Amino acid sequence: MKKTILALTALSLSTTAIAQQWNGPLAYLSKGQNPDGTPIEYTGDLGEVADQALVKDTYAWDFVEGITTEVGPRQAGTEAEKRGRDWAVAWLTKHGFQNVADEPFEMETWVPGDYHRAEILSPFPQPLVIQPLGNSASTGIEGITAEVIEFENVAALRAAPDGSLSGKIAYISHTMTPTQDGSQYGFAGPARWVGAGIAASKGAVATVIKSVGTDWHRNPHTGGTGFPEGVSATPAGALSLPDAANLERMFDRANGKPITMKLTLTPERLGTTTSGNVVGEIVGRDPSLPPVLLACHIDSWWNAPGAFDDGAGCGIIAAAALHVSRSGQPLRTIRVLMAGAEEVGLFGSVAYSKAHIDEPIGVGLESDFGADRIWRFESNFRESNSDLHAKLAASVARFGVANSTIVARGGADINISRDQGGAIIDLQQDGTRYFELHHTPDDTLDKIDPAQLRQNVAVWTQVAGILANEAGPIKPKD
Amino acid sequence: MKKTILALTALSLSTTAIAQQWNGPLAYLSKGQNPDGTPIEYTGDLGEVADQALVKDTYAWDFVEGITTEVGPRQAGTEAEKRGRDWAVAWLTKHGFQNVADEPFEMETWVPGDYHRAEILSPFPQPLVIQPLGNSASTGIEGITAEVIEFENVAALRAAPDGSLSGKIAYISHTMTPTQDGSQYGFAGPARWVGAGIAASKGAVATVIKSVGTDWHRNPHTGGTGFPEGVSATPAGALSLPDAANLERMFDRANGKPITMKLTLTPERLGTTTSGNVVGEIVGRDPSLPPVLLACHIDSWWNAPGAFDDGAGCGIIAAAALHVSRSGQPLRTIRVLMAGAEEVGLFGSVAYSKAHIDEPIGVGLESDFGADRIWRFESNFRESNSDLHAKLAASVARFGVANSTIVARGGADINISRDQGGAIIDLQQDGTRYFELHHTPDDTLDKIDPAQLRQNVAVWTQVAGILANEAGPIKPKD
Numbered sequence: 028m029k030k031t032i033l034a035l036t037a038l039s040l041s042t043t044a045i046a047q048q049w050n051g052p053l054a055y056l057s058k059g060q061n062p063d064g065t066p067i068e069y070t071g072d073l074g075e076v077a078d079q080a081l082v083k084d085t086y087a088w089d090f091v092e093g094i095t096t097e098v099g100p101r102q103a104g105t106e107a108e109k110r111g112r113d114w115a116v117a118w119l120t121k122h123g124f125q126n127v128a129d130e131p132f133e134m135e136t137w138v139p140g141d142y143h144r145a146e147i148l149s150p151f152p153q154p155l156v157i158q159p160l161g162n163s164a165s166t167g168i169e170g171i172t173a174e175v176i177e178f179e180n181v182a183a184l185r186a187a188p189d190g191s192l193s194g195k196i197a198y199i200s201h202t203m204t205p206t207q208d209g210s211q212y213g214f215a216g217p218a219r220w221v222g223a224g225i226a227a228s229k230g231a232v233a234t235v236i237k238s239v240g241t242d243w244h245r246n247p248h249t250g251g252t253g254f255p256e257g258v259s260a261t262p263a264g265a266l267s268l269p270d271a272a273n274l275e276r277m278f279d280r281a282n283g284k285p286i287t288m289k290l291t292l293t294p295e296r297l298g299t300t301t302s303g304n305v306v307g308e309i310v311g312r313d314p315s316l317p318p319v320l321l322a323c324h325i326d327s328w329w330n331a332p333g334a335f336d337d338g339a340g341c342g343i344i345a346a347a348a349l350h351v352s353r354s355g356q357p358l359r360t361i362r363v364l365m366a367g368a369e370e371v372g373l374f375g376s377v378a379y380s381k382a383h384i385d386e387p388i389g390v391g392l393e394s395d396f397g398a399d400r401i402w403r404f405e406s407n408f409r410e411s412n413s414d415l416h417a418k419l420a421a422s423v424a425r426f427g428v429a430n431s432t433i434v435a436r437g438g439a440d441i442n443i444s445r446d447q448g449g450a451i452i453d454l455q456q457d458g459t460r461y462f463e464l465h466h467t468p469d470d471t472l473d474k475i476d477p478a479q480l481r482q483n484v485a486v487w488t489q490v491a492g493i494l495a496n497e498a499g500p501i502k503p504k505d
Numbered sequence: 506m507k508k509t510i511l512a513l514t515a516l517s518l519s520t521t522a523i524a525q526q527w528n529g530p531l532a533y534l535s536k537g538q539n540p541d542g543t544p545i546e547y548t549g550d551l552g553e554v555a556d557q558a559l560v561k562d563t564y565a566w567d568f569v570e571g572i573t574t575e576v577g578p579r580q581a582g583t584e585a586e587k588r589g590r591d592w593a594v595a596w597l598t599k600h601g602f603q604n605v606a607d608e609p610f611e612m613e614t615w616v617p618g619d620y621h622r623a624e625i626l627s628p629f630p631q632p633l634v635i636q637p638l639g640n641s642a643s644t645g646i647e648g649i650t651a652e653v654i655e656f657e658n659v660a661a662l663r664a665a666p667d668g669s670l671s672g673k674i675a676y677i678s679h680t681m682t683p684t685q686d687g688s689q690y691g692f693a694g695p696a697r698w699v700g701a702g703i704a705a706s707k708g709a710v711a712t713v714i715k716s717v718g719t720d721w722h723r724n725p726h727t728g729g730t731g732f733p734e735g736v737s738a739t740p741a742g743a744l745s746l747p748d749a750a751n752l753e754r755m756f757d758r759a760n761g762k763p764i765t766m767k768l769t770l771t772p773e774r775l776g777t778t779t780s781g782n783v784v785g786e787i788v789g790r791d792p793s794l795p796p797v798l799l800a801c802h803i804d805s806w807w808n809a810p811g812a813f814d815d816g817a818g819c820g821i822i823a824a825a826a827l828h829v830s831r832s833g834q835p836l837r838t839i840r841v842l843m844a845g846a847e848e849v850g851l852f853g854s855v856a857y858s859k860a861h862i863d864e865p866i867g868v869g870l871e872s873d874f875g876a877d878r879i880w881r882f883e884s885n886f887r888e889s890n891s892d893l894h895a896k897l898a899a900s901v902a903r904f905g906v907a908n909s910t911i912v913a914r915g916g917a918d919i920n921i922s923r924d925q926g927g928a929i930i931d932l933q934q935d936g937t938r939y940f941e942l943h944h945t946p947d948d949t950l951d952k953i954d955p956a957q958l959r960q961n962v963a964v965w966t967q968v969a970g971i972l973a974n975e976a977g978p979i980k981p982k983d
Contacts (some may be wrong), residue, residue: 096754099631110630152588153577153810156946244722245809245946269949273810276574276950331723332631332751468634468723471747472754 072354073492074422080350081426081485088477090118090342091398095332095472102329103368104136104300111325115305115341115365122349124307124363132378134368136300137162139249139329140293145235145264148172148287151277155270157235158330159292160219161251161371164260166233170291171196171262173232177278181217184225193230196288197222198237198274205241208403209396209458215239223263224254233262233290237271242463245269249328250466251371262292302326302367304375307345309352311360311495317389317449318360319494321348321487322376322440324369324395331470335461339475339483340394341365347487357495359389366440369395370466373439380443390494390501391437391444394483396456397464398475401486403455404428405435408502412450415501419452419493423486428454450502452494454486550832551970552900558828559904559963566955568596568820569876573810573950580807581846582614582778589803593783593819593843600827602785602841610856612846614778615640617727617807618771623713623742626650626765629755633748635713636808637770638697639729639849642738644711648769649674649740651710655756659695662703674711674766675704676752683719686881687874687936693717701741702732711740711768715749720941723747727806728944729849740770780804780845782853785823787830789838789973795867795927796838797972799826799965800854800918802847802873809948813939817953817961818872819843825965835973837867844918847873848944851917858921868972868979869915869922872961874934875942876953879964881933882906883913886980890928893979897930897971901964906932928980930972932964 094101094114101111112129119127145157173196178184180201199222203215216239223234238248247265254260266274277286305325311318323340327333341363348361366375404423409416409432420430435453437444444451457479464470494501572579572592579589590607597605623635651674656662658679677700681693694717701712716726725743732738744752755764783803789796801818805811819841826839844853882901887894887910898908913931915922922929935957942948972979 092754093758096751096758097629099625099629099751107631151575151577153585243949243951244724245949246723269947269951272951273574273577273949276570280571280574469747471721471723471751473721473747473750 073351073489076350076354077485077489077492080346080488081481084346084350084481084484086122086346086349087339087342087480087484090345091334091338091475092472093118094338095334099332100329101325101327101333102138103326103371103374104134104297104302105138108302108326108367112303112305112367115325119305119307119345119363122345125310127307129303129305130382131301131303132367132374133299134302134374136297137371138295138297140165140295142168142291142293143264144291145266146289147277148289150281150284150286155274156245156247156267157264157270158247158249159294160223160249160263160265162253162260163263163292163294165293165295166262166291168291168293170289171232172287172289174285175235175288177275181222181225184222187229190230192226195231196233196235196290197226197231198235199226200237200271200275201239203239203241203462205459205462207457207459208455209461212239212462219250219252219265221253223252223261224258227254227261228258231261235288235290236265238265238268240268240462240465240467242469243268244469246467246469248466249330262290264290264292302375304367304379305365307363309348309357309361311357313358314360316359317387318362319491320362320364320388320391320441320444321491322364322366322391322393322438324375324440325365326368326370328370328466330468332472333470334472334475335397335464335470336466337395339398339480343394343480343483343487346484347491350484350488351492351495354492357492358498359495361491361495364440369439373442376440376442380446383443384446388444388447388449390450390452391441392452392454392490393438393440394454394487395438395440396458397461398480398483399457399460400479400482401426401428401454402457403431405431405433405453405455407435407451411503412501415497419490422489422493426482426486428486452490454490456483551829551967554828554832555963555967555970558824558966559959562824562828562959562962564600564824564827565817565820565958565962568823569812569816569953570950571596572816573812577810578807579803579805579811580616581804581849581852582612582775582780583616586780586804586845590781590783590845593803597783597785597823597841600823603788605785607781607783608857608860609779609781610845610852611777612780612852614775615849616773616775618643618773620646620769620771621742622769623744624767625755626767628759628762628764633752634723634725634745635742635748636725636727637772638701638727638741638743640731640738641741641770641772643771643773644740644769646769646771648767649710650765650767652763653713653766655753659700659703662700665707668708670704671708673709674713674768675709677704677712677714678749678753679715679717681717681719681940683937683940685935685937686933687939690717690940697728697730697743699731701730701739702736705732705739706736709739713766713768714743716743716746718746718940718943718945720947721746722947724945724947726944727808740768742768742770780853782845782857783843785841787826787835787839789835791836792838794837795865796840797969798840798842798866798869798919798922799969800842800844800869800871800916802853802918803843804846804848806848806944808946810950811948812950812953813875813942813948814944815873817876817958821872821958821961821965824962825969828962828966829970829973832970835970836976837973839969839973842918847917851920854918854920858924861921862924866922866925866927868928868930869919870930870932870968871916871918872932872965873916873918874936875939876958876961877935877938878957878960879904879906879932880935881909883909883911883931883933885913885929889981890979893975897968900967900971904960904964906964930968932968934961
């Protein structure tokens with residue numbers, strides 16, 4: 028145990044050293060050295076290609092700049108998402124991917140509508156900035172007016188007696204701290220995920236939450252919410268953090284006087300529409316071997332052009348596939364999957380798995396946590412294929428990536444790997460500022476640090492290249 | 506000259522030392538020492554009161570928290586501004602100010618309307634975040650659709666031939682860098698101040714500008730614009746910085762194809778309405794002496810509760826007046842002026858000067874540059890009353906404030922001091938992050954650092970207290 032801790036300490040020191048250099052090229056790489064002066068052991072030409080990607084990649088930036096500028100927001104199931112998929116198909120084709128396709132699937136589509144307003148009528152009249160949550164019902168353009176009841180968190184809401192919220196608007200707060208691994212999302216997320224459903228089950232006519240986020244800008248964090256079986260959807264929206272804090276101060280200053288809000292949210296359900304999964308391949312020398320699946324999602328929420336979430340992820344995986352091909356045709360096929368309709372319920376990931384469940388995937392990886400640097404390597408075959416796990420982890424240490432004993436579970440868009448019980452790798456990104464931007468209007472291109480984006484590409488190139496040249500099973504059957 | 510530079514260097518060192526301590530109490534003050542270990546020379550009890558304000562003031566925070574929470578946005582000439590003035594009158598009265606009044610004046614009132622939208626129709630369809638500029642005309646709810654013509658800055662727009670913008674929407678960019686003294690506002694501001702008027706004079710049907718600001722959030726910076734005599738107002742709006750950058754990338758990627766925008770802005774002119782100037786006094790021992798005038802403005806733009814601009818300023822001056830009174834009744838009366846309708850054209854300041862021009866003011870000071878620390882002292886009597894200038898500057902050095910030879914010109918709300926040719930002091934605040942927030946929805950309470958707010962109160966207490974106990978003329982007549 029002590030040995031592990033010492034090893035982790037050493038790794039974290041070198042991580043720090045690299046983190047301080049993001050704004051410039053990593054000089055030691057041009058000398059073929061690790062940060063500690065030992066020679067870099069390259070895997071054929073792949074290591075050199077990955078090193079070059081670290082300082083020179085332009086594919087990932089071109090992808091994310093292009094889709095955010097030329098397409099913009101891409102709400103799932105809408106014509107904007109279709110334009111996004113068409114754009115991605117054209118980009119992949121232009122860059123030489125093979126077997127490029129847009130595989131359609133049908134979905135039930137929710138759109139946010141045009142009118143989003145929360146107004147305190149008394150005792151302190153003023154507008155608050157709000158946006159609807161995915162699956163929110165509509166208030167109608169006429170809005171609804173009701174007293175707001177404050178809950179410190181979901182636990183307090185759960186404790187409210189049945190029926191006690193009849194005719195009221197529930198307001199749900201929470202606390203959330205930035206974390207490098209994003210783990211606070213699990214702590215704070217329920218306010219959004221289940222808050223509206225619980226409030227509705229207790230009679231609330233609507234729910235307003237403090238945005239699940241860590242910034243202080245007047246840009247609400249949307250995201251999906253759900254209603255339990257048998258509970259009708261109600262209107263549900265997220266206040267920006269400054270507006271939520273303002274509302275909480277109103278409760279402090281109202282001396283028990285009721286706080287009345289007029290809420291107007293006009294989302295609509297469009298019924299069944301078509302979405303799709305964009306795929307493309309770098310075909311391997313032996314197409315009979317199960318492919319390496321690199322995934323991201325092509326849709327975004329309506330309120331932002333989706334730079335961090337997930338234009339960057341799609342740019343990273345596409346760039347990595349191209350760089351691997353520069354080091355020679357890989358043994359296995361590398362398939363990129365840019366899934367549709369992730370934000371609203373992983374519909375694309377589910378559809379892809381259903382359509383392809385009988386075609387074995389060699390290993391699945393997803394990029395969907397922004398564009399900041401990768402800091403940790405995880406797999407789900409560390410015990411069953413320890414040599415390969417160790418080889419992969421060692422190959423990216425020079426990019427500031429630590430090894431880990433955490434068992435990778437994979438991201439939203441690789442359902443097929445989970446459904447097949449297959450190999451999964453997680454290349455964990457630094458999430459410290461991810462929840463400043465997540466699902467807000469602020470998720471724009473300017474938030475991406477080009478140097479950290481290139482580090483992602485370098486790590487993905489190195490890892491995908493090793494995997495695509497692995498002849499044996501990546502995660503041997505138990 | 507060399508001596509001056511050395512003295513300034515010494516001052517700037519101690520400023521740095523203090524700047525690093527904002528997050529904790531200034532321990533040396535409790536020892537009665539300056540940062541360099543020399544004893545603090547107090548002016549009677551005033552210095553002790555100012556020191557206490559630095560670590561204990563609650564008045565300023567209570568004012569700005571109260572008005573931003575209980576009133577919120579206060580657009581000039583509207584009922585919301587009236588509620589703000591009523592709130593301020595009640596606060597001043599509750600805290601023991603005398604002669605509290607709301608002095609009415611009439612104004613021509615512009616309001617932003619409810620619908621603000623910019624949508625690129627081709628070649629890259631997507632919505633952009635926009636808000637109207639003050640004095641913008643309405644497009645009507647049906648909007649206007651036109652090709653956008655890009656100008657790098659106002660100089661490029663000026664160079665466009667007359668009539669060349671007929672039927673077009675002008676887009677005006679600029680560059681702006683954060684500066685401690687806010688001086689870049691003078692460089693970048695013309696895009697907003699005169700851009701729409703110039704474009705309209707060349708035939709443009711509307712103008713869209715890159716927000717005059719230094720942040721990267723999707724919150725446009727509004728503010729007044731003007732149209733020259735004989736040029737009809739056109740619709741005019743500001744894109745957030747990320748949206749402006751996106752539009753500029755569209756021009757780069759369009760390969761000369763026209764960029765078409767549908768612009769919908771629905772401001773209205775309400776005609777003549779009533780605004781007012783809130784005043785209150787700490788009456789001095791000799792009310793026949795010209796008063797010390799401490800000014801701020803009570804209105805804000807509609808899009809934010811106006812914490813930095815200018816709830817904080819009003820809190821600072823009111824708190825300082827109260828602290829001075831704690832050290833004993835001052836010789837001169839201290840009058841606070843919370844001017845109405847500053848944002849839309851200094852209407853309150855003009856009205857106050859017109860109404861009171863025959864009542865001499867002893868000295869005028871204004872706080873209207875946010876809530877970050879004061880770093881420089883300036884007066885317009887350094888030559889005519891050098892002893893007093895030196896005494897004042899020396900009295901606030903321990904709070905990290907440097908002396909300066911710059912001639913104070915005073916802020917927007919002390920027109921009367923300029924009109925009377927009277928004494929003016931500027932207590933310059935650190936403006937490094939002011940233009941991240943200026944005139945945006947993001948100007949909310951959470952942006953205020955309580956420790957820096959208290960430093961403002963301490964400096965104002967010290968300066969206002971010395972001035973209010975000065976028997977002779979502050980700026981002797983030339």
